[in-house]
Amino acid sequence: MDIAAHPAAWTPSRAAGLTRAKAFQPSMGSRYTNRRNYDQGPGRHDGVSQLSPYVRRRLVTERELVDLALASHDKNAAEKFIHEVFWRTYFKGWLENRPSVWTQYRTGLERDLAGLGGDKGLAKRVRQAEDGATGIECFDAWAEELVETGYLHNHARMWFASIWVFTLGLPWRIGADFFLRHLIDGDPASNTLGWRWVAGLHTKGKAYEAQAWNIEKFTGGRFRPAPRDLNANIVPLEEAAEVPPSSPPRTPSGIQSGVPSALLIHEDDCRVEDFAVPFNDLAGVATLRVSHLRSPREVAPYVHDFDTGALADAAARASEHGAPEAKEIVADRPERLIEWAERAGAKQIITPFIPVGPTQDYLLRAAPALKQAGIRLAEVRRDWDSLTWPHATAGFFKVKKAIPKVLSQLG
Numbered sequence: 001m002d003i004a005a006h007p008a009a010w011t012p013s014r015a016a017g018l019t020r021a022k023a024f025q026p027s028m029g030s031r032y033t034n035r036r037n038y039d040q041g042p043g044r045h046d047g048v049s050q051l052s053p054y055v056r057r058r059l060v061t062e063r064e065l066v067d068l069a070l071a072s073h074d075k076n077a078a079e080k081f082i083h084e085v086f087w088r089t090y091f092k093g094w095l096e097n098r099p100s101v102w103t104q105y106r107t108g109l110e111r112d113l114a115g116l117g118g119d120k121g122l123a124k125r126v127r128q129a130e131d132g133a134t135g136i137e138c139f140d141a142w143a144e145e146l147v148e149t150g151y152l153h154n155h156a157r158m159w160f161a162s163i164w165v166f167t168l169g170l171p172w173r174i175g176a177d178f179f180l181r182h183l184i185d186g187d188p189a190s191n192t193l194g195w196r197w198v199a200g201l202h203t204k205g206k207a208y209e210a211q212a213w214n215i216e217k218f219t220g221g222r223f224r225p226a227p228r229d230l231n232a233n234i235v236p237l238e239e240a241a242e243v244p245p246s247s248p249p250r251t252p253s254g255i256q257s258g259v260p261s262a263l264l265i266h267e268d269d270c271r272v273e274d275f276a277v278p279f280n281d282l283a284g285v286a287t288l289r290v291s292h293l294r295s296p297r298e299v300a301p302y303v304h305d306f307d308t309g310a311l312a313d314a315a316a317r318a319s320e321h322g323a324p325e326a327k328e329i330v331a332d333r334p335e336r337l338i339e340w341a342e343r344a345g346a347k348q349i350i351t352p353f354i355p356v357g358p359t360q361d362y363l364l365r366a367a368p369a370l371k372q373a374g375i376r377l378a379e380v381r382r383d384w385d386s387l388t389w390p391h392a393t394a395g396f397f398k399v400k401k402a403i404p405k406v407l408s409q410l411g
Helices: 003-009 014-027 030-035 052-056 062-072 079-097 100-116 120-131 137-149 154-167 172-182 188-199 212-218 301-320 335-344 358-372 383-391 396-409
Strands: 261-266 284-289 326-330 348-352 376-380
Touching: 014 030, 014 052, 014 062, 014 301, 030 079, 052 079, 062 079, 079 188, 079 383, 079 396, 100 120, 100 172, 100 188, 120 137, 120 172, 137 154, 137 172, 154 172, 154 188, 154 212, 172 188, 261 301, 261 335, 284 301, 284 335, 301 326, 326 335, 335 358, 358 376, 383 396
Parallel strands: 261 284, 261 348, 284 326, 348 376
Antiparallel strands: none
């Protein structure tokens, strides 16, 4: 596999995402139900949609996927596919209801990375794991696939994380960071909470065990690890800080009419034309690139490339609706945001809702300067999120139970 050839696998545009979604539409029913857990290897992941890079940035929305599934399959046949779509929303909502868990992950990661400097043995074992040089064939193959393609099948992600934590005994946050630096679909909520779930921190006391028979079965015999190669006596991790109680997610401020406004497009929602934005009256448009903030370590170049392309595609569609040409803002100094808004003469920055993650971290740093400059941040949130997130207070079951009601409310 050649890294340089990878970006062609996922063209960062809404048109490419819709084409892929419609091509997979016939498989959103029983075929997905029966084949979704099989990891058939690089270039052969046809049992799953591989739409996650597009949904992550909402080049294609969750609602559009559910509409496609129900247009071709009855609700029973499409149930598993629809549940998987809602899993992403569940993780997002759970983290919105407990944003301190993201903060704890980031500060804990800094400590873990600093600790590598004082433990050469641990640092070597982390390097071997990330380089695919552990001697565990399946694990090493997945490490190579992740680095070279920016993608792993979801089942492989679970096996990999379990082996990382329980067989190799490596810090879970560094593993989560390894994923976030390389996954094109890397999402702060799904990635952080997925690793916490495997480690036994999300559902307290319940961890995920990578088992040799399971790997052999669901890789179609590509890998046949010996049971002795994997730790079968896993003990769920514990942490000093208790999981905080759920509290309602913050309320978006909304757009004020009659205020000179500029549009800010970010990677968490590149479908800005879905919102009631006054495109023809905007004083300016900017795209905010934050992919380098995923990690204190180097982020894979294809992640930057996909984000840059997705943002440019979103800006082009905003232009088709009458918006001015977009400027690019690299999220380094928070002052850059204020400088752009002031040059445009804007007193209001309109943007899709900014969920917990690197984009929000940057905006929180910019908030005092925005306030001092008299510039308000007007966020607009999708009904999909507003209706689902209140149910994401505990395990997925509450969201699963609410799915019919949510879909009914969405019409």
